[in-house]
Amino acid sequence: SINAGHHKFVFLLKEPLYYVSVSRTGESDIQIRDQLLYLHNQILSVLTSVQLTRIFEQRVNFDLRRLLGGTEVFLDSLSTLFHNDHSFMLSGLQCLRMSRITRDQAGEILSDGRVKNLLYAMVVADGKLATLLRPRKHSLHPSDLHLLFNMLTGSTTFHTAESWTPLCLPKFNPKGFLHAYICYIEKGVSIVVISTDKSNFFEISEWKTKIVEAMQKKVVLQYIKDAAEKSYMVEDIQVPSLLHFMYKSKVHVQFTTPGLSGMYTNDLDKKRLFRMYQHLHDRMHHKSRPLKLYYVNSEKEAMLGWVSYSV
Structure with a gap:
C-alpha cells in the first residue's frame, strides 16, 4: 500500500x-x-x-x-x-431473528419433497438468512452467501418474476457454474435454490409453489415477513447504559446486532460508529499482535472488544 x-x-x-x-x-x-x-x-x-x-x-x-x-x-x-454492513468485516452471517419453532417449521417445509440435483435451498428475508437446507457435509462459505445476498438486494431485477441464472460461487468451486433459482414470494422475502442441473427450472418452480402453499397454510410465511419488518433494538436487551453491540458466534459463523437507535440515528454518528467497530476489530485481530481484550474511550462512548474462545 x-x-x-x-x-x-x-x-x-x-x-x-x-x-x-x-x-x-x-x-x-x-x-x-x-x-x-x-x-x-x-x-x-x-x-x-x-x-x-x-x-x-x-x-x-x-x-x-x-x-x-x-x-x-x-x-x-x-x-x-x-x-x-458488518457481515464482510466479521466474515459471518446475520440470520433473521425469529422463533425457533417458526425456523424449524420453515426447514421442515423446505426438506419435504425436494427435487433432484438440488444442492442448497434457502429462505432469505430482508437480506438475512431465515433457513437453509444443505447437504450434511457441504456448508456454504459466508463470502459465497454474501455475494448471493448482494444479488438479491443489489437490483430489482429479481423482484418481479422467477429467475434462473448461472452462478459461480468462488469458495465452493471457482472453476464452474451452478444454477440459481430466485423467486420473491412476498415483499422482501425470497426463495433461493442452487442446483447442479441447468434444466431444473420448471421442476423447481413447481416445488416452490408447493412450498409457498405449505408456508401460507402454517402461517410460517407471515411470521417470516413480520420478523423481517421489525428488528430488535438495544433497549430490548435491558442492559443499563448499553448503547449498541455486536456479537459473533465463531462456531456458527453468525452474528447479531440490534438496529440503530438513540444517538446513532443520524448519518454522521452512524458512520462514526461503523468506523469505530472497524478500528476495534482490526486492532483485536491484527496478525502480528492480536488482542483478547481491547478498551477504548472516546468523547461520546466507551467501547470494549472481547474475544472468547469458548463460543
Whole structure:
C-alpha cells in the first residue's frame, strides 16, 4: 500500500486482473484488501476463473467491460455494503431473528419433497438468512452467501418474476457454474435454490409453489415477513447504559446486532460508529499482535472488544 496525505492506495493482484483502491476512510490495509477480494469474487460469480484466464491468454488487452455489461449494479451495491454492513468485516452471517419453532417449521417445509440435483435451498428475508437446507457435509462459505445476498438486494431485477441464472460461487468451486433459482414470494422475502442441473427450472418452480402453499397454510410465511419488518433494538436487551453491540458466534459463523437507535440515528454518528467497530476489530485481530481484550474511550462512548474462545 501507499500513503499519500490523507489518502491510502491499496493494491491487489489476482492474475490476470489488478485491483486498486483509493480511500481516506481510515480502514486498514487488510480490510481494504478483503473488500477488493470481494469485488474480484463478484466478477468470478459471473465469469469463472477458468473463463477469465482463457480470455486474457487469448487477448492480453481484452476489455473486460464487454462481458460485465449489466453487472455493474452488483459491483456498486457491494461497494456500498462495505460501509454499512458488518457481515464482510466479521466474515459471518446475520440470520433473521425469529422463533425457533417458526425456523424449524420453515426447514421442515423446505426438506419435504425436494427435487433432484438440488444442492442448497434457502429462505432469505430482508437480506438475512431465515433457513437453509444443505447437504450434511457441504456448508456454504459466508463470502459465497454474501455475494448471493448482494444479488438479491443489489437490483430489482429479481423482484418481479422467477429467475434462473448461472452462478459461480468462488469458495465452493471457482472453476464452474451452478444454477440459481430466485423467486420473491412476498415483499422482501425470497426463495433461493442452487442446483447442479441447468434444466431444473420448471421442476423447481413447481416445488416452490408447493412450498409457498405449505408456508401460507402454517402461517410460517407471515411470521417470516413480520420478523423481517421489525428488528430488535438495544433497549430490548435491558442492559443499563448499553448503547449498541455486536456479537459473533465463531462456531456458527453468525452474528447479531440490534438496529440503530438513540444517538446513532443520524448519518454522521452512524458512520462514526461503523468506523469505530472497524478500528476495534482490526486492532483485536491484527496478525502480528492480536488482542483478547481491547478498551477504548472516546468523547461520546466507551467501547470494549472481547474475544472468547469458548463460543
